Amino acid sequence: MNFGSDNMVGASPPVLEAILEANHGALASYGGDPWCAEAASRIAEAFECEAEVFFVASGTVANSLALSALVPPWGAVYAQADSHILNEESTAPELFTGGARMIGLPPRHGKLQPDTLHQALSRPLHAPHRPVPGAFTLTQCNERGRVFDAAEVAALAAVAHRHGLKVHIDGARFANAVASLGCAPADITWRAGVDVLTLGASKNGGLMAEAVVFFDRELAHDFAWRVKRAGQTAAKGRFFGAQFVGWLRHGHWLDLARHANAMAGRLAQGIAAAPNAGLAWPCDANEVFACLPRERAEALWATGAVFYEWVPPTAEGDPELGDGMILARLVTSFLTEAAEVDRFIHLLSQE
Amino acid sequence: MNFGSDNMVGASPPVLEAILEANHGALASYGGDPWCAEAASRIAEAFECEAEVFFVASGTVANSLALSALVPPWGAVYAQADSHILNEESTAPELFTGGARMIGLPPRHGKLQPDTLHQALSRPLHAPHRPVPGAFTLTQCNERGRVFDAAEVAALAAVAHRHGLKVHIDGARFANAVASLGCAPADITWRAGVDVLTLGASKNGGLMAEAVVFFDRELAHDFAWRVKRAGQTAAKGRFFGAQFVGWLRHGHWLDLARHANAMAGRLAQGIAAAPNAGLAWPCDANEVFACLPRERAEALWATGAVFYEWVPPTAEGDPELGDGMILARLVTSFLTEAAEVDRFIHLLSQE
């Protein structure tokens, strides 16, 4: 019953197999190997477009480097206030952008709304005094477990572009969003106006690999230097490439995500049906946010269940917790089993 | 006959096996797992001391982060002029130190000498106008393939400490140095006055993992934040830990290095004995710098041999190339076979 995080499990077997395959022989270092080439090509194929692709070791560095290609050091980046990039990635965005301003905007009903973004971008620029709005970054799935569908992404991207901003997606759980929507990856990225994507494998069966995918290829013109300077031009780059090859081929990445989502759906359904418990927001992908009685949560923890208590946010549409209730986050992964979900629900539902 | 670089081969089997072992089950993320703990403990054991240990993805980020713990942004870092950190790591040192000054000093006979360092550090500080000397970093083995023995490291570190500097070693090929000297790892690190070591696995059988080892543990007081901010607090940190466990247990890391060194020695011997060829500097570990007739080099390249032509340096004690001669760098790895060395020598020696 580990619902702590999807980054607490290891890599999926096909990813490991690709690493073993890639281990043979002498290959060009620093990403000039056939595995990186194949991975880039598979990404382009999955997204039905040409793209510039770079590999790095973590989501934090992927996101921050991507933003550095979108804003000058005197620029500003807009994000949903609870986003991972604003709350869990230290000041890496400031480091890698050379000191751009990070600005959080509140969601409504769990998702940042286009009118909120529009209003934030509508005040006078007052050059050169004010940080220059330069980029909008959206987390997909977001930190309240919500997924933005193609129309929602497009609406936000349209506002951003109208004000001259570039659009980035932090796709640490991008596969889960695609699996949730049943759409083409392109539908919620470049077709919806997204310029750059952090495509995360690490949380969904990868070992340690993220791709920065530039749909607007001009934006990548100096990205090789940015990657190198961040210490992410891995000597044995083949192992980044191999992970993505193993992850993408045969649609494995979406199989993994579909399984995790299904387990989360099962969990959400059980919680919604349980007495005294409920969902804080709809479960769109592989994260469930539940309002639970604290004594039930403590009983579950006592049985060895792993999940985190979450600080309840207070934006419009966020749940109000009754007395004795807590907000809990439960995350499923490609390894989650139906039996552990069912056991959790069983234990939760006991008085 | 691939002598291009020791980073052009994959990982050694015991390293991969450890990764596979570590893949099971749900573990704490971000380095809080037993594999990282075991790796740190094995490093402490190998160095016969207590140490603070952090894992990151590349040598570039390891070196730059280590230096960031030693100098303020208005400080200066001294290094041998041809060092990797000054020439092959972009401006990562400036990025991660917040903008410290990097200063190169010329070697004599392939190695930076204590008197050169002393002289550079002897001019007035002129505070607060001049960059403040803050750290000295030494590459071991260095970029002319030389190894500093314990007395040499101690002499340099003594000069550095006398002037108030901290001492770092870029140990991308540290195992090769230990294997070459037949000493204890401690002898050329903390016993010789070294404060921090970048212990590189990537070039010697690792997949993608470097450790930053603080012998002066106080210097590490804020390093967890530095690592996180650099995007190196890997979600699945266990895979860093596992690589080091596989690499260190049963003395595997030194076995790998000894083999590479032996192959380089065999190569060096053959080159020294070949007509028209010679060694630029003594071969101390797993890099051979050879003066070759260009037409011989071209003939070798034509057979598929991989090695790089090197820009001849011009410091005191560096070789003067005769007409038609080039400087070539040849690197051996844990995978290099005696047969390919012998074939190379055979082809080199033909007229």
Added chain:
Amino acid sequence: MNFGSDNMVGASPPVLEAILEANHGALASYGGDPWCAEAASRIAEAFECEAEVFFVASGTVANSLALSALVPPWGAVYAQADSHILNEESTAPELFTGGARMIGLPPRHGKLQPDTLHQALSRPLHAPHRPVPGAFTLTQCNERGRVFDAAEVAALAAVAHRHGLKVHIDGARFANAVASLGCAPADITWRAGVDVLTLGASKNGGLMAEAVVFFDRELAHDFAWRVKRAGQTAAKGRFFGAQFVGWLRHGHWLDLARHANAMAGRLAQGIAAAPNAGLAWPCDANEVFACLPRERAEALWATGAVFYEWVPPTAEGDPELGDGMILARLVTSFLTEAAEVDRFIHLLSQE
């Protein structure tokens, strides 16, 4: 009728006289001159304490450098959301702090409240993932023209200190605050828990000079290097010192501020009494925020009156503008004359 800004007028005669006095002879450069020494001593005297004092050319660089002494690059700085430092100083705070996070908090009735600060600081630290709360900066007078009295400063500083933050005041209009409160400068700085003050002369009769005043002198231990690195260690530092000497001696700085405040009070009174107009917030010092009919504003602009339309903020306690109304900011200076105030009110009040 220029109410554009207090930085649109020149320097006051006593400040210029001090510059002329200071112009004689050869003196030590880089701040080692008697004028800087006298200025520092006069500041210490005015604040009734020992303090470390540094001079720089602008409020932007003073504020950002001061913050750099309070937070690490992975730290966070909290400020009222509408503060100058967050909105009018580009990303200088990020530049000089090495990339700390800047976070804005909403005011109530024009002023940031202690409970708002407390709540923001109460969430889990989640080290090393989250930016580390490091400093709180308060603008005095603030950007809604409000002044925090000694008890209010102390209450905010107490919250900040309880959470381990250092406290900075952006005192671009500090003299106006002191004049408004009729308190001792110490009462709203170190006696109230303030660690560092940007003491601005530029907006109140100076030519180009700001002082960074460290009440917590330990925090200044490396500030000389920070100042130098920012290019603010002026060769002819005497001219910074002289401005402050001319500004401080004979209580000139407070005379200037009292005059500006009196003119603002006269203006506020007139606006409050005018038909169809009103004050957005109480006028505490030398800034008046008025709700005016747009057609009246346009008529005033047509007569040559200078003042700015302001984007209406929407925090709790902010005024709601009726149809056809605008928010206007009017600033008085040491040069503002009663006659121009009266003429403005006369014109405003006409139908």
Added chain:
Amino acid sequence: MNFGSDNMVGASPPVLEAILEANHGALASYGGDPWCAEAASRIAEAFECEAEVFFVASGTVANSLALSALVPPWGAVYAQADSHILNEESTAPELFTGGARMIGLPPRHGKLQPDTLHQALSRPLHAPHRPVPGAFTLTQCNERGRVFDAAEVAALAAVAHRHGLKVHIDGARFANAVASLGCAPADITWRAGVDVLTLGASKNGGLMAEAVVFFDRELAHDFAWRVKRAGQTAAKGRFFGAQFVGWLRHGHWLDLARHANAMAGRLAQGIAAAPNAGLAWPCDANEVFACLPRERAEALWATGAVFYEWVPPTAEGDPELGDGMILARLVTSFLTEAAEVDRFIHLLSQE
């Protein structure tokens, strides 16, 4: 007998008069005033070209900001090894360029030679691993007191441009160079291939003002943001403008420089003729580098003469000091009087 530095005296009367003139009335802040406009126009006139002009408070910030417009953070800046920018400006270049690499090259006979620059720029770029050569900066007059004539500047700039670098001049003593050469300012700047100039007033009669002059105006496209972010967009920008107006009108700047140069020439002549003393390098402008017996230097210091002992450099063509000799730097200014020069020589020449 103060020969300590030309920054130890105050401002010249015409500069102060312009400040007093500029003090009247309300003007647009942040450089939008007529004084800045006139100053920019006078600079363009003096240089016989169109140029983008920005004003800042110090040479350090002028130089560093100028370089930030020429190189990316992963770029490298080349300079003569003893240059002020490398030795007396802390790590401001790294701060403002976002972390570019600073590289010093040795002079011959006091001046960096084109072949030295060419050789440094000729090694392989090895993208993206190596810092990318981006800018060359030349100090005029340089730190050995030498002046580069138009042909020398052009030769260096040609090498730089051939390798894709932009060319900057640190003109802290630019007026002295122009006065020394008797050339047009354009001859040693844009006509010789210079892209950007730091035009320093502070050391030659200014109070506190430097101009960054972009001859290649495209390079200035984002410079207003850089200036603001550095805290150099002075609220009362008129005082920067006024200083330059007072300094430039009626050719005052060159009168000041000619006087300082004449005094230095008189001093140099006297030293060359003195027994036991000599010139380290030719005196080209207003700095004299002398080899003096230490006991004579001490006798002079005892009489109250102010000048600095200098660390003897050791590049090709630098003087070798005999036993008991020191290297001394003596700087003259617009205020230096012939009588004090003569008294110095008289005292020097005594046994």
